[in-house]
Amino acid sequence: MSNISIYTDKLRESGLRPTRQRLKICEVLFSPEKTFHFTINDLTKIIENKLSEKISLATVYNTIHAFKNKGYLKEISINSDKSYFDTNVTEHHHFFDEDTNELIDCNNDDIDSVNIKKNITGKKIKSVEVLIKVASDNQNQN
Amino acid sequence: MSNISIYTDKLRESGLRPTRQRLKICEVLFSPEKTFHFTINDLTKIIENKLSEKISLATVYNTIHAFKNKGYLKEISINSDKSYFDTNVTEHHHFFDEDTNELIDCNNDDIDSVNIKKNITGKKIKSVEVLIKVASDNQNQN
């Protein structure tokens, strides 16, 4: 499939030139039908498999940050160990499975929209997100 | 005030002996009327001011983790830079001010309780928390 022009557009929109490495990142991120969650390490490994060649961590970080700033990716903080990124850039909620450290999207019709009665003077709400931590029954609570 | 026996109890309950350093940590954490949010660095500085003496980071980390495991503190992840801790251990929601990097508690009557219609098979819900990111109007969205 010739998604390549889509990828070059996204890169240019993000202020980046389309290069071999960056196009491969795009392929991994934007060709799957389903959105997904990943860490920088996940992504780097996937790319090195597909590319059969090393890619520099600096390139991955740079590209991911540019996409995040442009709004083509979201960053999700679960614990402070490492960052998770999300190719689903719509505002949505998450389950986090503490047994497997896995993030699971929550469809908007799985949660009633959150009704906030308070506001901070002089501040605008930028996002409202719910995080539901789950674990198998016989598990020590976090 | 003689909160000291309260502090020693909390320490013992957490599996720790009461020492000068740990009692000072307790005083900073548990004597204020209002709950508050802090980072390890915040806390260490406060303690060193009150104590007029250095305290080892390792001691602070150990004590804070023991309290967290016992449920006397909560850990909150906002971004992956650093951990925030909360002396308010009830389940509650937060505003996060992106301009100042400040956490603000959300009273339970400021948000309708979140209604979750989906569940993950074999998993129990451990917590449900809402994070509302805010910023001053003329601000670039995260």
Next chain:
DNA sequence: TCAACAGTTTAGAATTGTTTTAATGTAAAT
């Protein structure tokens, strides 16, 4: 055509928050 430029890749170094280590010190139990 090809030199000059702007932006890119990369390995490795630096930085930051956190955890571990191991030597020394202190509280508690006997």
Next chain:
DNA sequence: ATTTACATTAAAACAATTCTAAACTGTTGA
């Protein structure tokens, strides 16, 4: 008192992320 277990500490190790600077690549325009 003596012994034991646990604490404190500075410093080292660690892991995620960011920065650096040298080599590289694609583009531009003389």
